[in-house]
Amino acid sequence: MGKAARWCAGALGVVLTLSGCSGGGTGAGGVGSGGKGGKVELSYAAWDNNQKKVLEQLGREFTGTHPNVTVKVQLTPWTEYFNKLKTSVTGGSAPDVFWMNGPYFRLYASNGVIRPLDKEVAEDKVDLSVYPKALIDLYTYEGELYGLPKDMDTIGVWYNKALFDARGVDHPAPDWTWSDFNRTAAELTDPGKGVYGVAAQLTSFQEYQYNTIAQAGGYVISPDGKKSGYDQPETIKGLEFWTDLIEKKHSPDLQTMTDTSPLQLFEAGKLAMYWGGSWNAGEFSANEYTKDKVDVAPLPRGEKRATVIHGVANVVSATTEHPREAWEFVEFLGSERAALAIGRSGPLPARDGTRQAWVKDHPRFALTTFLDAVDYAVPFPVSENTAAWNEAELTHLTQAWTGERTVGEASAELARAMNDLLARE
Amino acid sequence: MTSTDGQESGPRRAGSAPASGGTRPGGRRPRRDRVSEALWGYAFIAPAGLGLAVFHLWPVLQTGYFSFTQWGVFGGHTWTGLDNYHRLLTDPEVARSLVNTLAYTALGLVGIPLAIVFAALLNREGLRGTGVYRTLFFLPVVTMPVAVAMVWRWLYNGEYGLVNHVLALVGIDGPHWIADPDTALFALAAVGVWSGLGYNLIIFLAGIQAIPKEFYDAAAIDGAGPVRQFFRITLPLLSPTAFFVSVISVIGSLQLFDLVYVLAGSGLTGRANPAFPRIQTVVQLFYDRAFLTDDRGYAAAIVMMLLVIIVALTALQFRMQKRWVHYG
Amino acid sequence: MAEVGRAYEGGRARSRRRSHVGVHAILIPASLVMIAPFLWQIVTSLKTLSSATRVPPSLLPEGRWDNYGRMFDLLPFSDQFLNTALMAAGRTAGQILLCPLAAYAFARLRFPGRSVLFGLFLSVLMVPPQLFVLPQYEITASLGWLNSVQALIVPGMFSAFGVFLLRQFFLGLPRELEEAARLDGAGPLRTYWYVMLPLARPGVIAMSVLALLWSWNDLFWPLVVNTDPEKMTLSAGLAALQGQFQTDYPVLMAGSLLASLPVIAAFALLQRQFIQGIAHTGVKG
Known part of the structure; x- marks a missing residue:
């Protein structure tokens, strides 16, 4: 023109x-x-x-x-x-x-x-x-x-029915808890075949950490948007949910996830469960491998039920x-x-x-899971310059994910860095 | 400078032409010629010169100016004096990206002896298949760096990569090459050497072929074998070429970007790579600050630092060359 | 550097039929290392993700040609292909037009300030290109050129390297023909165009081949300046795709192969010119 x-x-x-x-x-x-x-x-x-x-x-x-x-x-x-x-x-x-x-x-x-x-x-x-x-x-x-x-979007646990059935593990129950989840992840992990129960993805807080933090009763940012919640013991518990899985080798370690992203692992049949969003429905119903092998279940309950809505x-x-x-x-x-x-x-x-x-x-999948989740959804944590502390989240938590530092240490330092950034907004 | 400057040497050289006469009056010709030649000279360099001035020289000055300013997220900047440079000195990311870049540069120099050896081998008289070998070595040079990096990212994959599959055949359990802090920089440098080998090889081949055959014939008469000939003749006579290659290679390595950007990940994803602190380079940090966090002023200070380092290391190489470069 | 090629033939002709088993024993594994990544790329590009991640792997491809088709869904591949070709052609044409002209002036014409100006040209050669990026971006934006083909081409049309390379070339040419042309009354432009430029053809070809190669493969500037996917180049498009979790390795392998194929094909056709071009850059001067 x-x-x-x-x-x-x-x-x-x-x-x-x-x-x-x-x-x-x-x-x-x-x-x-x-x-x-x-x-x-x-x-x-x-x-x-x-x-x-x-x-x-x-x-x-x-x-x-x-x-x-x-x-x-x-x-x-x-x-x-x-x-x-x-x-x-x-x-x-x-x-x-x-x-x-x-x-x-x-x-x-x-x-x-x-x-x-x-x-x-x-x-x-x-x-x-x-x-x-x-x-x-x-x-x-x-x-x-x-x-x-x-x-x-709300979050759910996508799971590979074929892998569950092959190991004779029950499909997730709608009211399952963290301990059910951990037991299931353990049962599905098969080192001989290179199959893991779940992948504790570091880079996708919306599908991973933010949910477990809320489920543990913690928070990422205070409701007035002025203070970081990363120094709260509940928040730290929400993070440890993931690092424990890595430590027990029910999740690939961070190096493995850097080489091959969890989504690729899931679509290659190397992951039994993948925490993902409602938006994955389109991808999984189109993908030749996943379209008739996967389904979705609600997130497990921690101290309470929670999913991030965005x-x-x-x-x-x-x-x-x-x-x-x-x-x-x-x-x-x-x-x-x-x-x-x-x-x-x-x-x-x-x-x-x-x-x-x-x-x-999308009749293949139990998608009402995502609609039901709206009832217990928590808001997505944001502030004026969210991107600034999103970088800090990665910089500090990477060290906890590799095991270089404890979650407590890394998280406390993250809280300090985030509070600095929030003060500057 | 003065010796090549037109004004002084002009008349003497111009004098050789006019004697042969022409249509114009003899007396005024040299001067008019000179003026006209000078005008033509300016006209010839003007297009390229203006382009370079607008897109290269002026930007350098502007970047220098930017390095004293701070930028808003969506543009606009204010003068902040030396703030950015103070920040440079205390920023741990600057320090570690500098260390990584220098280490990568040093590792990259390994490519030079490799290229010399392969050039000497390829230059053996009567060797069959030199054309094929040369083509294979050269293939990575013409391949798009982004594509090269992608292929290597896959080759280096800890679980499914070819490198570890091959190592497994001999019973070695290979690491996650580019996600392991202990191996990432070496893995990166290996790709750099691999992809630059063909380029250096061709330059050395040209250098070797410029060495007069008589030198080798004389050495052969003295009973020197191929290995001694290599060390006595090829290597010393190739040293000016090696010097050139090392200058180019250092400048290139200091600007490493493409490989890391693709191989190790960019932006936030890159930061989740556990090896990130060990492979982050200066230009990558520049890119992040200039185009991800929009810290343009600080980014400008980072590249100014890079300029200083490049000039310093190049000057150092020129000073050191007396020790090892033999000019025939 | 026509000699590079010729010296080979000569060497082979008077070969003393020595056996080179030892040399081949080194060169064959080395060339395997050079070629294996490409072979593995091709094999992987024809697999599904599940079979590409099988341990131990299969060495055979599986005929999954749809991976190549998927590139066209994921990226405006044809647009990016065209942009890359236009960028490479435009930059190269610009350099062919401008560089030898300036190089000739620096090599043969005398004018006040020549050394100083040449020094300025050379100084550009020393400066890392990242130093130009921010202001070039501002200039491009103020011209309203962001997301355009001219943004990809124009800043890359001016090459200090090309001028430097060709100046060396002109300096090495004999003066006699030029003097003869001048005696015939030809002005500098005619002398340049009819006498010197044709003589410098090998040098110009060498420069063009390098310009073509480097601009096709360029990443930084295109990545920064054209953000609209339909205006991106292949390098930038591929680099962006790589970051997507959704994109699996077989598709990435197919895409990176497609993107580098044109230059590899050009190399196959113009091998001698490529190699001479590189050899030229090594001429000390």
């Missing part, structure tokens, strides 16, 4: 927004196509390859109702996503609409690089009560809402040249129709009334 055309379209968008032309949502379609022939291309950045096709499909559907708008999906692999996003925001080439997650949200909102959406939500009378409150809260900063939840939201860049179109696209992505389509590609949709359909779309 020519620069001039883009500019015209942008200017047009601004005029329409200023004149209060609230097209009445996705149906209006008139925005921008009003004679000037201004073509608008919205860039939409995401990280999950499994959803690429459905996002592109939704983009085409959006063009159906907004003939002047095309949507270009930019997929960046997860590990690079936020790094690239930050670079492009800094360089002034931010995508118009993009996926946002909890850990990074406040950084983006507090720096004013994403747009508050309250005005549009009010104008278009968007019903926010269809989304879990925890997720609306997650994407609210200083009283303003910046994103519409797209999907949500969700991705669609947000709009503060510098987009097409704020109106971008918002309407976000609104469309939040619609029931879009939520159902997204649900079929893997993740659990955030919108009420679309989740049962998601469960039915």
Whole structure:
């Protein structure tokens, strides 16, 4: 698209927004196509390859109702996503609409690089009560809402039925406990075949440590977001749950997990259990090996039941040249129709009334597990600069995972480092 | 400098041309010629020169300036004086990435004697299959470093890697090469040597072939065998080439990035590698600070430090060369 | 360095038919070490993850060609392929146009400040490229070039190395032809274009081959400047893919093979030029 055309379209968008032309949502379609022939291309950045096709499909559907708008999906692999996003925001080439997650949200909102959406939500009378409150809260900063939840996730234990059956081990019971889990992991570990009960993954706190910390009665960050919980004895217990498994060799050690990631081990039949999210449903039903060998069970109970809840939201860049179109696209992505389509590609949709359909779309797995987990879910720990202490978590806990230091020592030091970082926010 | 400068030597050389006459009046020609030649000279270097000035020289100065500033997460910077340099001195990550980089550089020099030996072997008269050998040695040089690193990451895999499978045949239980703090740096250096061997080999081969045959013939008459010929003739006469290769190799090793980025992991995933503190390099730290944590000013200070080290080590090599380099 | 190739033939022709068993005994295992990683890469790229992780491993591939197809799902592989090719071609073309011109001026034309300017060119050669990255990024961003092909090409079109290499080459050429052209009344541009540049062809080819190789394989700059997957190069795309937990080793092996294949093919075709190009860089000067 020519620069001039883009500019015209942008200017047009601004005029329409200023004149209060609230097209009445996705149906209006008139925005921008009003004679000037201004073509608008919205860039939409995401990280999950499994959803690429459905996002592109939704983009085409959006063009159906907004003939002047095309949507270009930019997929960046997860590990690079936020790094690239930050670079492009800094360089002034931010995508118009993009996926946002909890850990990074406040950084983006507090720096004013994403747009508050309250005005549009009010104008278009968007019903926010269809989304879990925890997720609306997650994407609210200083009283303003910046994103519409797209999907949500809770955590469960994916397990390889074939390995369970081969060793004659009972499948997990819905009300199992930490000690049941540990016993099962021990029974499934088979050094001769290179099979482990579970992998105590270090790099994925959302699926691992945050859950067991909550189950042990600990916390990562105090509710006011000012203090680290890593020096609490309960939190340390939640971490030791994992290091004990490594020590007993029911989990591969950190070096092994560095060479081959737990997900790869699970998909190669070398892991009996894999703590994963609801988003894994898409991957596991597509993967040739896992599709008829795995199922999912709830997380085991520690001192209490707990799972971390988190969700991705669609947000709009503060510098987009097409704020109106971008918002309407976000609104469309939040619609029931879009939520159902997204649900079929893997993740659990955030919108009420679309989740049962998601469960039915993946009949192979006991996916109600993830819906039931919402009842005892705890919020995902974030602060204004979450990324800073996420790096500290890895730096310090790596030493506990290798056994170089005790969990108590490493965790206490992590608490100090994290408190320093929180004080600077 | 002055000897090659046009002004002084110009008239003398220009004098050789004009005598042969032409259409223009003789008296003014040399001067006009000189001016016109100079203008052409500037015109010729201008395109490349301007490009280099804009994209290379100016950026160096700017990076120097950046190293005295602090940056916000989404751009904008303020002058902070020497703060970044103070931080450099006390940052344990800087210290260890420096140590790792220097160790890697030293290990990389092992590639030079290896390349000389293979070049000498390949240069044996009447050896069959030299073309095939040369191609095989050269293959890693043309392969994309990212691809090379990926392949080695798989080869080095502790459970399923080919390296450990082969070791298992002789009863050795191999480590997790790139995740074990004790082996990671060596494993990395081995890949560096492996992938650079072909490059050095070709340069040494050219150097060996520039040695006059008579030297060897004379030595053969004196009864020297191939091994003695190698030490008496090849090695000393190859020393200028070896010097060149070692300068290039040191500069290259000090900038190691691609291999570590892929082989050992980047970003947060890289930090969960237990061997990370032993393989982190200066340029990788620069990348992390510049593009992951957006500490651009600090990143600039890190590369300024790298520049100083490169210049210092190169100067040191030039001073040391008198001790071992023989210029025929 | 045409001599590199020729010397071989000569050596072989007057071979005294010595046996080289000892030499082969060293070279054969060594070349096995050089080639084995590539063979293992090919074998793995044709397996499933479960069979690639079998212990002890099977040495035979399994015909899982779909691993190659999956690369196209995971990455905009064709786009990245095109970007990489455009980057390599653009940078190389730029260097062919600009480097010999400047190199010739430094070698043969006299003008005030020549040494100082050449010194400046050389100093660029000494500076690690990471020093350019931050400001180059700012320049690229201010031009609005982030995520574009020109961002990949333009900063790489100017090579101090190319100028240095070719200056050495021009210095080694005989002056007679040039003088003759001048006597015929040819100006510097004509002399350069019709006489000297053709003579410098081997040098220019050597430089181009290296420029092609290095830009195809470049990682740092493309990684930083083009963040839109459709505008990335193969190196950057592959590097990003590697970090994904989902991507299994057989697929990575297939992808890395596909990405390096063009240069390996170019090498097979232009082996002599590649080797001469490298040999040239070793000419002391």
